[in-house]
Amino acid sequence: MSGLTVENLRKSFGDHEVLKGVSFHVESGKFLSLLGPSGCGKTTILRIICGLETADEGSVLVDGADVTKIKPEKRNIGLVFQNYALFPSMNVAKNVGYGLKMQKVPPAEIEKRVSEALELVKLGGYEPRRVTQLSGGEQQRVALARALVTKPNILLLDEPLSALDRKIRAEMQYEIRNIQRQVGITTVFVTHDQEEALTMSDQIILLHGGQIEQQGDPFTIYSQPASVFASDFLGKANLISGTLAQEDGQWFISDPAFRIPVKHVGGREGDRVKAAVRGEYFEFCAQDAPGANPFRLEKKIFTGLAWRLIGRLGDQALDISALGNSAGTMREEADYFVRIRPENVVYYNND
Amino acid sequence: MSKGFNRFILVCLWIVLAFMYIPIVAIIGMSFNGTAYGMFPYVFTTRWYTTLFTTSNLPAACWLSLKFSFLVALAALVIGTLTSYGLQYYSPRLAKKFNSIMQLPIIIPWLVTSISILLLATFVGMGRSYLTMFLGNLIVVLPYVVLLVNARFMEMDRTPESAARLLGASPARVFWDVTLPGILPGVMAGGIMALIVCFNNFVLQYYLAPVGVNTLPMTVFTRIRSGYQADLNALSAIIVLVAVVVVIIFSRLGYSAGSLFGMSSGSKPKKGE
Structure with a gap:
């Protein structure tokens, strides 16, 4: 089986169980993000994959071969650290060429491959510079070139963008993904930033408390969060409580003040459930439109891309986002009507 | 703060500087x-x-002291650096305990250290000898190297060492290529400190030097008593x-x-x- 496979990883630090049996597989050449809040074990998984940490249980397979017992220097796995971890005593060329030197590649070839790697990260001609004089973004690129130049089987990225400012971060997101596609290397990316994970990944694994909470492509993860935690962590969905009800084959989550249509995925009539709905899936409509529910607008905030409309659905808080031009004329402390499509609602049993 | 007060502070600074440097001048x-x-x-x-x-008999004594201090400092530098490197592998709690133990030779008066070493050396039959003097001085200067290298380890980023490991370097290679350049300022400082402390150390040398051998501090001491x-x-x-x-x-x-x-x-x- 090509690609990276992780089987049933368990790890404890003292009494604290950091990983409670994590398994996943990344297809060769794909980009996987491990997403989760700090302390969810995502960095520990990365350190186990490259061998800097030893798992208590479980195994790591690269292209079908078990590497669990192999020393880190023999694994041929590239890692880009959060703080870049460049060698301060060496210049850019020495940093990038270090891995090749360890592989006993002839100096002339090292020079050639280093300059190719620097071209790849758009730092051509930076060879003689001191790494301490580079900006954060440039250091990040050097770290990326250094990890890629040895042609590793797997590339691991440990929150590589978190130390960069917003604008450079967006640039680097694009760039990293671009380079990854160009090289075609299997990549595992660790981040706590949901936007970053959504933008960059083929596949996302959402981790919570040392376990996999949900796994899927970015669109599924975003639109069909599998749990209350998932819906909250990925861009804060609205959580609406109500009772499950059925009428003419259509299921609803109902409350004295509103009725939201859902696709039935389980549960019986009368069950108390929580529905997760993204703010941008609500649609304003007329009072007599089918499926209209009253919405009281209490406050509107302009955020640039969209208006954030904070209000109430019955007595429950609701946060709707509407694109720039559509909500400009709406007034605070006024009543409106909203509706939503059943495929945009997911619900969970209320326990 | 008032201008007068600032001026007063400046005058104090100059008085302190004068106090430090007039004897030397x-x-x-x-x-x-x-x-x-x-x-x-x-x-x-x-x-x-x-x-x-x-x-004068001073240059010979000075030369002896220099050679001796250099040897002691070199030994302290190697042993101290490796000690500090090893300490980093202990848990912070244990490392802290070891550190306190390492510092003791600085705090215990040299007089006590030298007498106890002399007693021990006599007991094992070494008596006063070059080796006794060497070991005694080494004990006293080692903590300086360990402390200064420790300080470097504390402030240094250790992740480049992991990075080197993943790029295919063996642990020994990592130490040589990445760790050592990182701690070098601490190692140098420790070596210089060891050299200075050893060069100055009258008490230990007075008690432990073989009979008839005079280092510079000992020669100066004798000279001041017998005619300046x-x-x-x-x-x-x-x-x-x-x-x-x-x-x-x-x-x-x-x-x-x-x-x-x-x-x-x-x-x-x-x-x-």
Whole structure:
């Protein structure tokens, strides 16, 4: 089986169980993000994959071969650290060429491959510079070139963008993904930033408390969060409580003040459930439109891309986002009507 | 703060500086004074320098002290660096305990250390010897190296070492290529500190040196008791000159004596991009 496979990883630090049996597989050449809040074990998984940490249980397979017992220097796995971890005593060329030197590649070839790697990260001609004089973004690129130049089987990225400012971060997101596609290397990316994970990944694994909470492509993860935690962590969905009800084959989550249509995925009539709905899936409509529910607008905030409309659905808080031009004329402390499509609602049993 | 107060503080600074440096300037002046015992009238002469390099017994003692201190410092540097490197693998709690134990030889008065070493050496049959003196001085200077290298480890980023490992370097290779360059300022500072402390250490050498062997501090001690001669001033002036040259070289290389020992220079440099 090509690609990276992780089987049933368990790890404890003292009494604290950091990983409670994590398994996943990344297809060769794909980009996987491990997403989760700090302390969810995502960095520990990365350190186990490259061998800097030893798992208590479980195994790591690269292209079908078990590497669990192999020393880190023999694994041929590239890692880009959060703080870049460049060698301060060496210049850019020495940093990038270090891995090749360890592989006993002839100096002339090292020079050639280093300059190719620097071209790849758009730092051509930076060879003689001191790494301490580079900006954060440039250091990040050097770290990326250094990890890629040895042609590793797997590339691991440990929150590589978190130390960069917003604008450079967006640039680097694009760039990293671009380079990854160009090289075609299997990549595992660790981040706590949901936007970053959504933008960059083929596949996302959402981790919570040392376990996999949900796994899927970015669109599924975003639109069909599998749990209350998932819906909250990925861009804060609205959580609406109500009772499950059925009428003419259509299921609803109902409350004295509103009725939201859902696709039935389980549960019986009368069950108390929580529905997760993204703010941008609500649609304003007329009072007599089918499926209209009253919405009281209490406050509107302009955020640039969209208006954030904070209000109430019955007595429950609701946060709707509407694109720039559509909500400009709406007034605070006024009543409106909203509706939503059943495929945009997911619900969970209320326990 | 008022202007008057600022001026007062400045005057204090100059008084402190004068207190520190007048004796040093004075001894340089006296090394060129022809009247004995540093008395007046001041008659300029280079006689003491001539004496120093012809009939004096000081250069030989100084040379012995230098060779000896260099050997002790070199041993302390290697052993101390490896000790500190090893300490990093312990849990912070254990490492802290070891650190306190390591510092003891600095705090215990040298008098006590030297007498106890002499007792031990006599007990095992070594008595006073070059080896006893070497081991005694080594014990006293080792903590300086360990402490200064520890300080470097504390402030140093250790992730490049992991990075090197993943790029295919064996642990020994990582130490040589990445760790050592990182701690080098601490190692150098520790070595210099060890050299200075050992060069100065009268007490240990007085008790442990083999009979008939006189290091510089011992020779000076005897000379002051048996009749002071101003060639000692000449030697002092030369030592001061060497120290000044060393400090200048270091600051040219981008170190201040303080930064070398992991201390700040007192005023903050402006932070540039």
